[in-house]
Amino acid sequence: MAINRPRSARKSNGGMMLGLLAGVTLAIGLYLGLVYAPEDAVQGNAQRIFYIHVPMAWVAFLAFFVVFCAGIMFLWKRDPIWDQIARSSAEIGLVFTTLVLLTGSFWGRPIWGTWWTWDARLTTTLLLWFIYLSYFMLRAYAGERDRAARFSAVIGIIGFIDVPIIYMSVDWWRTLHPGPVFTSSGAAMPNSMLLAMLVCLLGFTLLYAYLMVLKFGIEQSKDKLLDYQYALAEREAEGAVTA
Amino acid sequence: MKRAVGQISILIWKDLLTEVRTKDLFGGMFVFAVLTIVTFNFAFDLTGVNRAPSGSGALWVAFNFAGMLGLGRSIALERDRGSLDGLLLCPVDRGTIYLGKFVGNFLFITLVEVISVPIFAALFNINVFQLSLLLVLLLGTVGFAAVGTLLAVMAASTRSREVMLPVLMFPILLPVVIATVRATTLILTGQTADLGPWLNLLGAYDLLFLLIAYVVFERVVEE
Numbered sequence: 001m002a003i004n005r006p007r008s009a010r011k012s013n014g015g016m017m018l019g020l021l022a023g024v025t026l027a028i029g030l031y032l033g034l035v036y037a038p039e040d041a042v043q044g045n046a047q048r049i050f051y052i053h054v055p056m057a058w059v060a061f062l063a064f065f066v067v068f069c070a071g072i073m074f075l076w077k078r079d080p081i082w083d084q085i086a087r088s089s090a091e092i093g094l095v096f097t098t099l100v101l102l103t104g105s106f107w108g109r110p111i112w113g114t115w116w117t118w119d120a121r122l123t124t125t126l127l128l129w130f131i132y133l134s135y136f137m138l139r140a141y142a143g144e145r146d147r148a149a150r151f152s153a154v155i156g157i158i159g160f161i162d163v164p165i166i167y168m169s170v171d172w173w174r175t176l177h178p179g180p181v182f183t184s185s186g187a188a189m190p191n192s193m194l195l196a197m198l199v200c201l202l203g204f205t206l207l208y209a210y211l212m213v214l215k216f217g218i219e220q221s222k223d224k225l226l227d228y229q230y231a232l233a234e235r236e237a238e239g240a241v242t243a
Numbered sequence: 244m245k246r247a248v249g250q251i252s253i254l255i256w257k258d259l260l261t262e263v264r265t266k267d268l269f270g271g272m273f274v275f276a277v278l279t280i281v282t283f284n285f286a287f288d289l290t291g292v293n294r295a296p297s298g299s300g301a302l303w304v305a306f307n308f309a310g311m312l313g314l315g316r317s318i319a320l321e322r323d324r325g326s327l328d329g330l331l332l333c334p335v336d337r338g339t340i341y342l343g344k345f346v347g348n349f350l351f352i353t354l355v356e357v358i359s360v361p362i363f364a365a366l367f368n369i370n371v372f373q374l375s376l377l378l379v380l381l382l383g384t385v386g387f388a389a390v391g392t393l394l395a396v397m398a399a400s401t402r403s404r405e406v407m408l409p410v411l412m413f414p415i416l417l418p419v420v421i422a423t424v425r426a427t428t429l430i431l432t433g434q435t436a437d438l439g440p441w442l443n444l445l446g447a448y449d450l451l452f453l454l455i456a457y458v459v460f461e462r463v464v465e466e
Contacts, residue, residue: 141401
């Protein structure tokens with residue numbers, strides 16, 4: 001145990017730096033978004049939620065892309081490290097997807113006059129949320145560690161590939177089935193808004209990296225702990241036999 | 244290639260023979276599908292002017308539920324009797340086993356659909372006898388069975404598998420549900436000219452997910 005201490009201390013030092021960097025960038029980003037950037041002419045201050053909503057959506061998709069890649073690598077190489085990466089990223093992705101759905105609703109209420117609409121982007125995000133919820137349910141019910149890793153890798157791959165197809169099908173369904181369709185204002189942003197958005201994007205990406213470092217460390221420790229428990233149980237069983 | 248086709252047909256033959264002798268799957272699925280359609284009559288008014296669009300939705304919900312029931316059952320039977328382990332011990336490529344199970348499940352679900360559709364037509368006075376509807380049924384069922392067979396095998400080796408299968412299947416199958424319901428509505432309302440994109444979507448989905456499932460199946464069943 002004593003041998004491990006300096007290494008984990010060094011690791012957390014690097015993580016601390018990353019966390020600090022993410023915190024500072026996010027603080028600057030929030031200042032730019034909430035104070036420096038001008039109020040939106042049409043939407044008023046409600047528009048400012050975009051500075052956290054859009055970066056969180058980006059982090060969610062990035063996280064699930066990492067789950068997808070790590071899933072392929074796990075099924076190919078069978079190295080548990082890929083599963084540790086995948087499940088760390090999936091958890092962060094699920095949290096951010098939840099926040100994206102919530103912040104989107106908060107914005108939709110004053111601007112669209114409704115909490116929810118079945119538009120392609122919203123529906124796809126909701127389905128994405130369900131897919132990764134089932135990812136964790138499958139892990140919980142799969143029992144054995146290796147089986148959980150293999151099964152969830154498959155869901156991570158299928159789920160990610162399915163996302164653009166879901167988007168396309170909902171989009172067509174909407175266009176062929178007219179209703180209250182909303183499009184976000186894609187007009188050119190003033191530079192100050194763009195700057196705030198970019199800083200926030202960077203800040204949230206750093207936050208993702210920081211959370212990944214933390215979560216990955218936890219998942220590695222969990223696996224190590226399980227290994228120790230197995231080894232201990234085996235040794236006890238042997239002791240029982242010889243006694 | 245020829246060898247694999249032979250192996251697949253033996254696997255299908257095995258499933259059909261088991262079904263003929265035990266009658267475990269088809270009866271339950273069929274009654275369930277028809278009952279779902281009948282129950283939908285009380286949820287929406289399926290006798291009014293708008294019955295074609297709501298009817299296609301009811302039809303596909305019924306097929307999805309019945310198919311899910313059948314998939315779960317068919318893999319659970321394999322597992323409980325230990326025949327899945329037996330299959331895996333055979334000197335047969337794992338992908339081939341997947342294809343065999345896929346075709347078996349596809350046949351059962353299609354059979355249920357082919358018998359339920361005329362009953363649906365008679366109950367709600369909707370004209371369904373069009374060749375394009377058969378094509379939608381085929382493409383939709385291929386996608387359903389392709390994803391469903393893979394996920395059912397996974398769900399079967401978890402705790403509470405009856406819960407796991409629908410939770411895994413419904414979100415991933417959403418494109419199939421949308422495409423089949425929209426295409427069926429178009430057919431029932433006589434707008435067959437707009438079918439193209441939906442059929443393409445179904446075809447692409449089927450090919451893509453058959454391929455992925457074929458590749459990853461080996462990793463799913465190794466124990």
